[in-house]
Amino acid sequence: MEQRIAEHRKALAQREDAAALALAQEFATIADTVEAELAKLTAAISTASDAATPTWLYRQALYKKLMLGARAAYLEYGRQAARTIEGGYAAALDYGLRDAGELLTLAGLDPKPLGKRAKDGLLVGMRRRLRKLALPTSLVQLATKAISGGLIKAVKARAADSPIEPAGLVKKIREGLGSILVNVMRAQRTESTTAYRSVVGAQLAATAQVVGWQWAAELDKRPAPCAVCVAMHGQVFAADAPFGAHPGCRCLAIPVIEGVGPAIPARRRCVAG
Numbered sequence: 001m002e003q004r005i006a007e008h009r010k011a012l013a014q015r016e017d018a019a020a021l022a023l024a025q026e027f028a029t030i031a032d033t034v035e036a037e038l039a040k041l042t043a044a045i046s047t048a049s050d051a052a053t054p055t056w057l058y059r060q061a062l063y064k065k066l067m068l069g070a071r072a073a074y075l076e077y078g079r080q081a082a083r084t085i086e087g088g089y090a091a092a093l094d095y096g097l098r099d100a101g102e103l104l105t106l107a108g109l110d111p112k113p114l115g116k117r118a119k120d121g122l123l124v125g126m127r128r129r130l131r132k133l134a135l136p137t138s139l140v141q142l143a144t145k146a147i148s149g150g151l152i153k154a155v156k157a158r159a160a161d162s163p164i165e166p167a168g169l170v171k172k173i174r175e176g177l178g179s180i181l182v183n184v185m186r187a188q189r190t191e192s193t194t195a196y197r198s199v200v201g202a203q204l205a206a207t208a209q210v211v212g213w214q215w216a217a218e219l220d221k222r223p224a225p226c227a228v229c230v231a232m233h234g235q236v237f238a239a240d241a242p243f244g245a246h247p248g249c250r251c252l253a254i255p256v257i258e259g260v261g262p263a264i265p266a267r268r269r270c271v272a273g
Contacts (some may be wrong), residue, residue: 001106002261008099009218012196016189019088023081027181030073035170036067040165045155052155074143078136081184085191089126092192093119096199102228104207107257111207118202126195133187139180146176190247197243204255205239212236212256214264234264
């Protein structure tokens with residue numbers, strides 16, 4: 001069973017990486033366009049002498065063009081990211097059902113397939129989670145804060161006779177915009193894994209001989225899992241208890257079979273997630 005779980009982890013990571021690569025490539029294309037407009041504006045700031053103030057900045061056509069373009073670009077990127085994540089839900093549920101079935105079969109059980117209603121209910125729940133993330137709106141807010149905040153700080157420093165180096169300013173703002181990609185990657189990985197774990201948990205709970213599930217952290221992963229996940233490793237939960245993981249968590253659930261006992265030596269038994 002341990003080997004099969006390791007195979008499941010690897011396949012899950014490969015699917016996540018493939019989706020993440022596509023999102024990263026699109027992000028890079030948008031970033032190049034935004035940075036080209038940003039470079040023009042920072043060059044104008046550096047030559048504006050003492051006239052460069054926040055009020056002066058707001059009146060610049062280049063600033064208005066930059067901000068409007070960035071808002072539109074990252075709004076669409078957020079929508080695309082949400083579509084990519086939502087598109088992966090059904091696949092994650094299918095893979096989760098298959099993997100749960102394999103684990104239960106290895107344990108000598110004959111798992112009863114989940115009904116369509118149960119699977120559809122999980123899909124609805126995942127879509128509801130995605131709507132709460134509000135990726136399009138949150139990404140626009142991050143972009144606005146990174147660009148406008150960086151520029152205002154620069155013109156205030158310019159007014160105080162501190163020279164502005166355009167390439168340096170662009171680099172700082174680029175680092176701020178990087179938080180957009182970090183947020184998207186975290187959401188993509190978290191949502192994919194959550195969908196996978198949700199259907200695995202549902203399949204385990206629907207199998208009569210399964211009396212619980214056990215938290216399995218990837219202890220040999222480098223970098224190692226967080227301290228919370230390491231502490232949870234091996235703990236046993238009721239079969240219908242939800243998997244209360246943190247964003248980005250890649251821990252999985254192992255079935256605990258009646259009369260067999262947990263696969264990982266557990267320190268204590270928990271009754272809730």
